[in-house]
Amino acid sequence: MLVPLKKLTRLIPLFTFILVTPSLIAAEVNVYSARKEALIKPLLDKFSAESGIKVNLVTAKGDALLTRLKSEGLNSPADVLITTDAGRLYRAQQADVLQPIASEMLSESIPAHLRSPENFWFGLSVRARAIVYSNNRVQPTNLSTYEALTEPQWKGRICIRSSSNIYNQSLVAGMLATQGEKKTASWLAAFVPNFARPPQGGDRDQVAAIAAGLCDVAVVNSYYLGAMIKSSDPKQQAAAAKVGIFWPNQEDRGTHINVSGAGVTSASKNREQAIALIEFLARSDSQTWYAESNNEYPSRAGVDPGELLKSWGDFKADQVDVSELGRLNAQAVMAMDRASWK
Amino acid sequence: MVALLLAVPVLVIIGSLALPFSEMWHHLIQTVLSDYIVNSLLLMIGVGLGTFFLGVSAAWLTAMCDFPGRRFFSWALLLPLAMPAYIIAYTYTGILDFTGPVQTILRETFNWGYGDYWFPEIRSLGGAACMLSLVLYPYVYLLARVAFTEQSTALLEASRNLGRGPWTTLFLVALPMARPAVAAGVSLALMETLADFGTVDYFGVSVFTTGIFRTWYGLGELTTAAQLASFLLLFVFALFALERISRGRIRFHHSAVRRQVARVELHGWRGSACFGASAAILLAGFILPAGQLLFWAARDWPRQFDTDFLALAGNSFMLAAVASTCCLLIALFLAYGRRLYPGRMEALSVRTAAMGYAVPGTVIAVGVLIPFAWFDNHLDSFLREHFGISSGLLLSGSLIALVFAYLVRFLSVSLQSVESGLARVRPSLDESARSLGHTPAAVLRRVHLPILRGSMLTALLLVFVDVLKELPATLILRPFNFNTLAVRTYELASDERLADAATPALTIVLIGLLPVILLSRGISSGEEQ
Numbered sequence: 006m007l008v009p010l011k012k013l014t015r016l017i018p019l020f021t022f023i024l025v026t027p028s029l030i031a032a033e034v035n036v037y038s039a040r041k042e043a044l045i046k047p048l049l050d051k052f053s054a055e056s057g058i059k060v061n062l063v064t065a066k067g068d069a070l071l072t073r074l075k076s077e078g079l080n081s082p083a084d085v086l087i088t089t090d091a092g093r094l095y096r097a098q099q100a101d102v103l104q105p106i107a108s109e110m111l112s113e114s115i116p117a118h119l120r121s122p123e124n125f126w127f128g129l130s131v132r133a134r135a136i137v138y139s140n141n142r143v144q145p146t147n148l149s150t151y152e153a154l155t156e157p158q159w160k161g162r163i164c165i166r167s168s169s170n171i172y173n174q175s176l177v178a179g180m181l182a183t184q185g186e187k188k189t190a191s192w193l194a195a196f197v198p199n200f201a202r203p204p205q206g207g208d209r210d211q212v213a214a215i216a217a218g219l220c221d222v223a224v225v226n227s228y229y230l231g232a233m234i235k236s237s238d239p240k241q242q243a244a245a246a247k248v249g250i251f252w253p254n255q256e257d258r259g260t261h262i263n264v265s266g267a268g269v270t271s272a273s274k275n276r277e278q279a280i281a282l283i284e285f286l287a288r289s290d291s292q293t294w295y296a297e298s299n300n301e302y303p304s305r306a307g308v309d310p311g312e313l314l315k316s317w318g319d320f321k322a323d324q325v326d327v328s329e330l331g332r333l334n335a336q337a338v339m340a341m342d343r344a345s346w347k
Numbered sequence: 348m349v350a351l352l353l354a355v356p357v358l359v360i361i362g363s364l365a366l367p368f369s370e371m372w373h374h375l376i377q378t379v380l381s382d383y384i385v386n387s388l389l390l391m392i393g394v395g396l397g398t399f400f401l402g403v404s405a406a407w408l409t410a411m412c413d414f415p416g417r418r419f420f421s422w423a424l425l426l427p428l429a430m431p432a433y434i435i436a437y438t439y440t441g442i443l444d445f446t447g448p449v450q451t452i453l454r455e456t457f458n459w460g461y462g463d464y465w466f467p468e469i470r471s472l473g474g475a476a477c478m479l480s481l482v483l484y485p486y487v488y489l490l491a492r493v494a495f496t497e498q499s500t501a502l503l504e505a506s507r508n509l510g511r512g513p514w515t516t517l518f519l520v521a522l523p524m525a526r527p528a529v530a531a532g533v534s535l536a537l538m539e540t541l542a543d544f545g546t547v548d549y550f551g552v553s554v555f556t557t558g559i560f561r562t563w564y565g566l567g568e569l570t571t572a573a574q575l576a577s578f579l580l581l582f583v584f585a586l587f588a589l590e591r592i593s594r595g596r597i598r599f600h601h602s603a604v605r606r607q608v609a610r611v612e613l614h615g616w617r618g619s620a621c622f623g624a625s626a627a628i629l630l631a632g633f634i635l636p637a638g639q640l641l642f643w644a645a646r647d648w649p650r651q652f653d654t655d656f657l658a659l660a661g662n663s664f665m666l667a668a669v670a671s672t673c674c675l676l677i678a679l680f681l682a683y684g685r686r687l688y689p690g691r692m693e694a695l696s697v698r699t700a701a702m703g704y705a706v707p708g709t710v711i712a713v714g715v716l717i718p719f720a721w722f723d724n725h726l727d728s729f730l731r732e733h734f735g736i737s738s739g740l741l742l743s744g745s746l747i748a749l750v751f752a753y754l755v756r757f758l759s760v761s762l763q764s765v766e767s768g769l770a771r772v773r774p775s776l777d778e779s780a781r782s783l784g785h786t787p788a789a790v791l792r793r794v795h796l797p798i799l800r801g802s803m804l805t806a807l808l809l810v811f812v813d814v815l816k817e818l819p820a821t822l823i824l825r826p827f828n829f830n831t832l833a834v835r836t837y838e839l840a841s842d843e844r845l846a847d848a849a850t851p852a853l854t855i856v857l858i859g860l861l862p863v864i865l866l867s868r869g870i871s872s873g874e875e876q
Binding site for chain 1: 446460461548557561
């Protein structure tokens with residue numbers, strides 16, 4: 006036989022272990038995280054070392070975790086939900102799987118527009134959707150706003166990924182929130198025909214496409230460019246060296262941003278530990294670590310974001326309440342469908 | 348009963364059709380639905396033709412001809428099976444993309460710029476069909492090869508003696524006889540195509556699966572997404588029914604006399620051509636992408652390879668071993684039950700349960716999650732009320748739920764292999780064994796199992812490798828602090844860290860090699876008997 010019986014018998018204690026664990030050991034906290042293991046585990050380990058609280062982790066996609074939380078109901082073992090994108094946090098709040106938490110430390114350190122108004126969740130890091138341009142074919146003085154990318158001079162020169170991607174969805178949701186439906190629709194109608202190619206690949210691929218001369222500007226999240234600059238792959242470094250970064254809409258509402266954040270679940274049985282963990286993640290040193298290892302911006306003001314991010318300069322970020330992005334996400338997808346943004 | 352239990356997740360999904368249809372349907376129909384349907388159909392046609400062509404020719408060459416390297420190719424051609432589709436898509440994009448080495452060298456050599464020359468776009472519908480065909484053809488190859496080698500040589504020899512050439516023999520005798528196996532292989536490939544998300548998403552091709560996820564994640568409409576998935580299921584159901592009806596009452600049994608297949612020896616240019624064809628398939632399906640992975644991994648593997656990593660590999664191996672064994676046992680039980688007691692109800696539940704393969708893993712996972720959590724929560728409140736104890740979540744979030752999800756998702760694979768094997772055993776064989784006083788169990792053990800050996804090994808291997816690669820259900824259903832190689836690969840790859848993802852991806856391939864080698868030994872020793 007391919008499977009020795011020993012293998013199977015060894016499974017029995019494992020099964021019982023998994024069935025029994027949650028109710029036995031105290032001082033632990035269970036985390037459902039949409040943030041990838043590699044990007045969160047070191048912080049969680051540090052938290053455990055400092056506080057003596059054991060952290061158990063499951064990572065998966067945000068919406069799938071939300072479905073799991075919902076169907077597990079009040080018996081769910083999860084204490085903390087960490088997820089990328091305000092839209093998911095908003096949906097979690099709507100689905101009643103989060104509870105409001107009163108933490109002075111959190112409400113003081115996290116700016117109001119980066120957390121839920123009722124303190125159901127708190128933004129822990131900020132990502133910005135910037136314009137990246139070719140160093141030798143584009144004068145940054147020609148760039149100004151997302152809106153200006155609809156001008157005829159950009160015809161066939163823009164690279165951007167698919168509208169199935171949440172970053173583009175929340176970009177458009179942000180526009181819906183600040184500019185209204187009509188303006189957004191006409192922006193989309195003029196923006197999509199300027200694409201250099203059908204949307205494809207990830208954000209790094211758009212930067213690589215500029216470097217190769219396929220297009221001249223791209224709309225990408227700034228941390229991907231950061232990751233390329235710091236990459237161990239010389240090809241990625243070379244591509245990143247051929248582009249510059251531009252913060253759009255500095256004269257008006259500011260560059261579009263979104264958050265990754267965390268909240269305590271309604272079912273939480275370790276509420277105190279859960280709050281302690283979120284407070285730990287909001288601490289300045291945790292935020293600096295995250296900024297340096299993932300190139301996202303800290304959500305609280307006055308935190309050192311590391312050398313690379315400092316070199317990109319300060320920028321004015323859109324102050325629209327990020328929970329609005331969640332509320333308008335579905336509308337944004339429909340608007341992009343109508344504009345045939347693949 | 349077992350079949351019914353396994354059908355629950357699929358029924359949960361289909362049950363969404365009973366819920367009210369939201370206004371979102373109006374929007375979908377007006378804008379994107381037709382795109383989804385047309386692209387999915389085109390993709391299916393592409394993959395169907397691709398896997399048929401690659402799989403049948405590879406099987407025919409290695410089963411029926413003798414040429415230099417045949418023994419090597421007969422197992423090496425299975426290797427692409429161990430390659431997850433989205434990984435092969437990443438590697439080929441790395442090679443063939445505008446910014447990749449091939450086009451860059453072309454541009455530098457001829458001093459071309461963007462738009463000066465035509466090059467096939469890898470990130471397209473055609474590209475996706477090629478990628479999927481390259482990793483999915485082994486389904487057809489495996490099943491068709493078993494069918495070819497188990498075919499009675501007498502028929503083929505009769506055909507040749509009657510003056511038919513080798514080609515006519517292939518098309519008029521061997522292929523029609525192998526039809527259940529080939530159809531099973533192609534339908535597995537098509538179901539996997541319909542369930543694929545990684546490849547089409549990366550290539551930006553809007554198909555039904557991307558639509559399901561867009562509706563769920565982007566529009567936040569899980570019910571509408573489940574309804575979309577249900578229509579996909581009904582479509583697959585209809586497709587299979589069609590195949591069955593067109594096959595009609597024809598049965599494909601073989602005489603019990605089996606002899607060593609007399610392979611046609613090919614020398615000279617014919618031999619070289621066979622070698623070339625096999626080598627080309629292997630090169631495109633495995634060596635090139637694995638080489639690219641190796642190139643990436645060479646730079647990064649020390650950072651990836653730690654003690655955690657061994658635990659990942661162990662978890663992956665254990666899950667795959669347990670799930671493939673369970674799948675095989677259940678498939679044997681179901682297929683055999685159907686042979687003994689043919690009934691409509693059983694047949695329908697088996698079919699329904701097997702549908703799970705065409706559903707994207709995440710959707711199946713939701714179908715598992717909901718009934719399990721429902722059961723757990725009800726049991727908990729029942730126990731609280733009557734006995735004052737709380738059981739909490741008993742099954743949800745345990746490995747049991749995960750293995751169950753694998754059963755639902757991959758039962759089809761083992762069932763198709765076992766059934767296509769069983770279909771070739773004459774019922775008269777059962778009858779004579781029974782009339783000689785054997786119980787059904789004894790018939791299974793002493794008559795069927797020896798004959799089914801090849802098909803069973805095939806089933807075991809296919810599910811093993813499938814579980815090894817499986818991602819979405821593992822991701823959402825796994826317990827705390829439990830990772831697998833596929834999870835690690837995905838987390839790195841989805842963060843666009845392809846080079847880092849290469850080490851776990853290669854390890855999946857290496858672990859997948861193990862059963863491939865065992866299987867090929869099993870098959871060839873079966874051939875020697």
